[in-house]
Amino acid sequence: MSDPTDPVDLTARLIRCPSVTPEEGGALVLLEETLSAAGFVCRRADRGGIANLFARWGAKGHPRSFGFNGHTDVVPPGDVSTWSADPFGAEIREGRMFGRGAVDMKSGVAAFTAAAIDFVRTSPPDGAVILTITGDEEGDGVDGTRAILDWMATEGEAMSVCLVGEPTCPETFGEMMKIGRRGSMTAYFTATGVQGHAAYPHRAKNPVPALARLVDRLAQAELDCGTDHFDRSTLAVTTFDTGNPANNVIPGSCRATVNIRFNDLHTSQTLTEWLRDEADAIAAEAGIEIAMRVQVSGESFLTPPGPLSDLVSRAVTDATGVTPVLSTSGGTSDARFVKDHCPVVEFGLVGLSMHQVDEQVEIDQIRQLKAVYGDILAAWFAEAG
Numbered sequence: 001m002s003d004p005t006d007p008v009d010l011t012a013r014l015i016r017c018p019s020v021t022p023e024e025g026g027a028l029v030l031l032e033e034t035l036s037a038a039g040f041v042c043r044r045a046d047r048g049g050i051a052n053l054f055a056r057w058g059a060k061g062h063p064r065s066f067g068f069n070g071h072t073d074v075v076p077p078g079d080v081s082t083w084s085a086d087p088f089g090a091e092i093r094e095g096r097m098f099g100r101g102a103v104d105m106k107s108g109v110a111a112f113t114a115a116a117i118d119f120v121r122t123s124p125p126d127g128a129v130i131l132t133i134t135g136d137e138e139g140d141g142v143d144g145t146r147a148i149l150d151w152m153a154t155e156g157e158a159m160s161v162c163l164v165g166e167p168t169c170p171e172t173f174g175e176m177m178k179i180g181r182r183g184s185m186t187a188y189f190t191a192t193g194v195q196g197h198a199a200y201p202h203r204a205k206n207p208v209p210a211l212a213r214l215v216d217r218l219a220q221a222e223l224d225c226g227t228d229h230f231d232r233s234t235l236a237v238t239t240f241d242t243g244n245p246a247n248n249v250i251p252g253s254c255r256a257t258v259n260i261r262f263n264d265l266h267t268s269q270t271l272t273e274w275l276r277d278e279a280d281a282i283a284a285e286a287g288i289e290i291a292m293r294v295q296v297s298g299e300s301f302l303t304p305p306g307p308l309s310d311l312v313s314r315a316v317t318d319a320t321g322v323t324p325v326l327s328t329s330g331g332t333s334d335a336r337f338v339k340d341h342c343p344v345v346e347f348g349l350v351g352l353s354m355h356q357v358d359e360q361v362e363i364d365q366i367r368q369l370k371a372v373y374g375d376i377l378a379a380w381f382a383e384a385g
Helices: 009-015 027-037 104-120 145-155 206-219 270-284 307-321 363-384
Strands: 041-044 052-057 065-071 096-098 128-134 161-164 176-178 183-192 235-239 252-260 289-298 325-326 344-346 361-362
Touching: 009 027, 009 096, 009 104, 009 363, 027 041, 027 052, 027 104, 027 128, 052 145, 065 104, 065 363, 096 363, 104 128, 104 363, 128 145, 161 363, 176 206, 176 307, 183 270, 206 235, 206 252, 206 270, 206 289, 252 270, 270 289, 307 344, 307 363, 361 363
Parallel strands: 065 128, 065 161, 161 344, 176 325
Antiparallel strands: 041 052, 052 128, 096 361, 176 344, 183 252, 183 289, 235 252
């Protein structure tokens, strides 16, 4: 029997791979070598210059297949001189490992990789274990997990259920798992009037007051009161720009941007229609033009509480003594793509330091997370059998 796979060592080796989006940095090569040596069939699903890895233990197309999803790409470290440790050095101090991606989410990937390897070695299941790992979660996401899922559809590969290993706990390990996520969209407005001299405003059409009225109206709107599983939807004005350096010139155009995080009472289409109606109404009142462009990062989704969330919750509680809250809070994750393929939930580490200077993870939490993932695998295949 082989020695247990050490998730701490694997985390360190992954951190030492400088895989800042969209660079692969050696991280997926390392995982492919590690998983192949353990008997996993590994395939690359690269697309658009993005590296992606698919790994399966067990028969292709098996009706019982448990999947893990995660990413090895990381955000830039920023000013390295502000770090107390090398961002890609995986230094360990006082029971913590420092490095970019320590929390988000190389430790999560290492934990589920180690758990999967040890599980199939010690308790080979009647089924398949699948790992889908992308190098484009922190980027646009166009050629990341979506590319893997497209490749899987073409190749006849499928997961019955999936667990995304993103950090989900606000402060205490085990306190929260995700059963859904809010949708996210951004609207870019450009208001166009007629430039003129500030002393002769009647000869101009000032777009600034009109666009200010629009964004104020949008910001004051109550989109909803929330649902059983989601907080109320929110709209935030994130920019308002004229680019006008002169104090005696009425600008001919100005721009504003709003970001909406929405629950399952809405879709990006219904919200886009609302934004367009509001913009058209203001434009008509002011006698100017307001153009709008919308970028959708993801729709809201919910995996209703049931067998999958119950199983994960029990495993977390058994390991930590903490019963996780079923949450839909936070930003987006690649679960927004996986949900179109199979039921999906998320559980991972405490995310306090993700994307920060001196990002760090508790060594004991990495080992705990591997144990939780191993228990989830054992329980799921036992129930599936």
